[in-house]
Amino acid sequence: MGVVVPLRETRSEPASIQHLVDLTAVGMEAVNQLILSKAGSNVELIPEIARHLISSGGKRLRPMLTLAMADLFGYRGEGHVGLAASVEFMHTATLLHDDVVDESDMRRGKLAARKLWGNQASVLVGDYLLGQAFKMMVDVGSLEALRILSSASAVIAEGEVMQLGAAQDLGTSEERYMQVIEAKTAALFAAAAEVGPVIADAGEADRAGARDYGMALGLAFQLVDDALDYGGSAADLGKDTGDDLREGKITLPVILAIARGREENRAFWQRCLEARDVRDGDLETAITIMHETDALADTVVRARSFGEEALTALEKLPAGPQRDAMAEAVEFCIARVK
Template sequence: MPEAQSAQQATASIKPLVALVSADMERVNELILSMAGSNVELIPEIAHHLIDSGGKRLRPMLTLAFAQMFKYTGDGHVTLAACVEFMHTATLLHDDVVDESDMRRGKEAARMLWGNQASVLVGDYLLGQSFKMMVEVGSLEALRILSEASAIIAEGEVLQLAAAQDTSTQEAQYMQVIEAKTAALFAAASEVSPEIAGESDAVRAACRKFGMDLGLAFQLVDDALDYGGSAQDLGKDIGDDLREGKITLPVVYAMERGTPEDLVFWKRCLEEGDVREGDLEHAIALLKATGSLADTIERAKAFGASAKQALSDLPDGAVKDALVSCVDYCISRVS
């Protein structure tokens, strides 16, 4: 089926992808529960608080889907999918401490219940478990892909910390942050299965490109949702980015296009941390008036289209259609 036709037929839903990988996902979940265990009581308690909180598990599903697309017959894809989810979970635990977030996936963040130190250390434990599982797969290249992603994600965190509360941040700097912090894991999750399936460098590159562009689209939609969505869509409080002094793409656009008075407002909120009653509503009004939310969504759509294009030379069938539908779903969250 041609890519254009496949895209037209796809609906904005993650359900086809969930259905295709459901059997493997059960095995991944069992492995996650097993590897999150420890004789140190606090470790499984904190890990399960986040693992059981209803995340979509999109990143490990990509690993499973590409294994299915390339007819991989071993068990390595299940182990690597669990690695990907552990890496993601560790990142969330660390993120919430750095960002001082109160909510995660609609629940109190782990740091609010057990403290910052415990959250960071359990995140470190999950990273250690993920590397242990990577080694068990026996693919040096898969280990390289995921370990490199882990280092890039950490770099992205430091880049974001450096840019936090800095209203001089430019679009290129911000895109560098989210490419490292968010998209790198999507890319690695998409590349490891074609690697262990023995696919060519060109196929691996196409899968990696798909994951990278999907990750960028996903993050930009989240950026827009923080000012124009709901807590249910985000799994955290609306306006957290403003309260935490985060410079995201809609804000970068708004500061570039706004009046000097607008810039004073953004500096007060983001640099000084002086967010008052009514400021979130005023920020949303500025973002809409300058077209910043709309243009952020358009950027997300462009990355979504690029992700779908990356699939064009890959095998046709139910997996490709489900991946296209998944892209549309990610974009549709803000429509």
């Protein structure tokens, strides 16, 4: 049975990122304008696909972290806007590539770009956005910020390949899976947070604290997503629930359910995940097995543990409204799962 790890929640109102949104509103307006201008091209299909995904919503949490961290350390300039836009372009490019690799039909409640324009166009526009991201990084003029974000881009690609190798493999270990999500998801959160103090010329200890915060937040965020895919709603998840099962993804709830489940359940997982033969009612069966084995509950427990790590890292940074807002963002990410 999983043990609930409480976050340091003292407010009576629901967790929200509204404080973070308000604090970064001016910067995000500049980021959004830059994103729209850099998504343009004389090649008509490029802005069409880019705007489809960019305008489809999303919380823009990663670029907000870049802005908030820069503000927390007293940065005065415009470079953080370019870095935040670069972070969002990197994330958007990853989504375009992910949907092709995963054969996803929906993204943020809309048809995935690949369903409207095809796989080839989606991949190539993703590449274009990555190129634009690196151009914006260069324009900012911080070699260290460029190093951090370019390294994160390589790590994310490694994570995608690791995930591809683990797909449909029931023998995937917890350790291997955590390596995948650290690279695939948490690395960009960590880089987005770290480049804020970097551009503000903060010291190594502050950079490390920001990086540790982003890494732990990214891990918590992904584990909550894993749980939501089997126990949440499409509105909370930003895509169809049950996609992980249909796509043969081995996530932490699956790993725990297989390890703890009855031997006769193994044939079910082999059919659904290895053979990619998912039938009507299989999602409900998977959820039942996960509840029987506490796989979902323990995935959330681990997400909460990483949330605590994120809050601990934040406490090492200077006090201020930005720090408070980023603490609330941790609570919001965890609270997505009911």
